[in-house]
Structures are given as structure tokens and as C-alpha cells.
Amino acid sequence: MPPESEAERNALRSAARKCNAELHEAIAANPKTPFDHLSGPIIKKHHTPIAPRFSLPLFLWTIGVLNGQFEER
Template identity: 80%
Template sequence: MTEAERNALRSAARRCSDELHSAIAANPKAPFDTLSGPIIKKHHQPISPAYSLALFMWTIGCINGQFEER
């Protein structure tokens, strides 16, 4: 993966993460699964030909500090 491809993936993951955080802040009592599914699918759709959903989710986790990059 080139640096430009990595930046494109991280940019999409960052936008998704920001939208997830704002949706959770707006609806704190709503179940996370009902909020996150449509948002993640919406942000993954443009980059889906190049990146798997698992890689996209892992990148979001790295941005949020849940996983460490290798």
C-alpha cells in the first residue's frame, strides 16, 4: 500500500470516526449498533473497491486508540 493509498484510507476512517462520535453525543441512549452500522456503511462505500470492511474498521480502531499499528 502506497502512502497516498494509506492517506486516503485514514482520511475516510477519520471522517467516519468523527461522524460516529457526533452521532453518539447526539443520541447517548441509542444502542451503538443501530447508530454505527449505517454510518460505517456510508463511509466505506466510496472506498470499498480498494479496501475491505475489516481493514476500514481496523483503521477506525487505530485512530481511536483501540488498536496499535504494526
């Protein structure tokens, strides 16, 4: 379900930014560890508080937008 208000968009982006920063730190600290092993627990930790309102695919898409992988509509 997409964010309907500016406050909801900000909450989603804030969680995505925090998750993205932690992912980048974990990758830098453990460059030889497979990404799947690092990312799962971190993504789950940051998605759980916003899960009742935002789906996991939307959360991951928002992280992709932050990283320049996708364009925001």
C-alpha cells in the same frame, strides 16, 4: 488488501477519520440509542466509496487505531 502507497494509506485514514468523527457526533447526540443502530449506516456510508480497494475489516481496524484500541504495525 493493505494499502501499498502513501496516497492509499492517506485515503484510507481520511475516510476513517471522517467516519470516526461522525460516529462520535452521533453518539453524543443520541446517547441512549444502541451503538449498533447508529454505527451501521454511518460506517457503510463512509466505507462504500473506498470499498473497491479496502476491505471492511481493514477500515474498521483503521478506525480502531485512531481510537487507540489497536496499535498500528
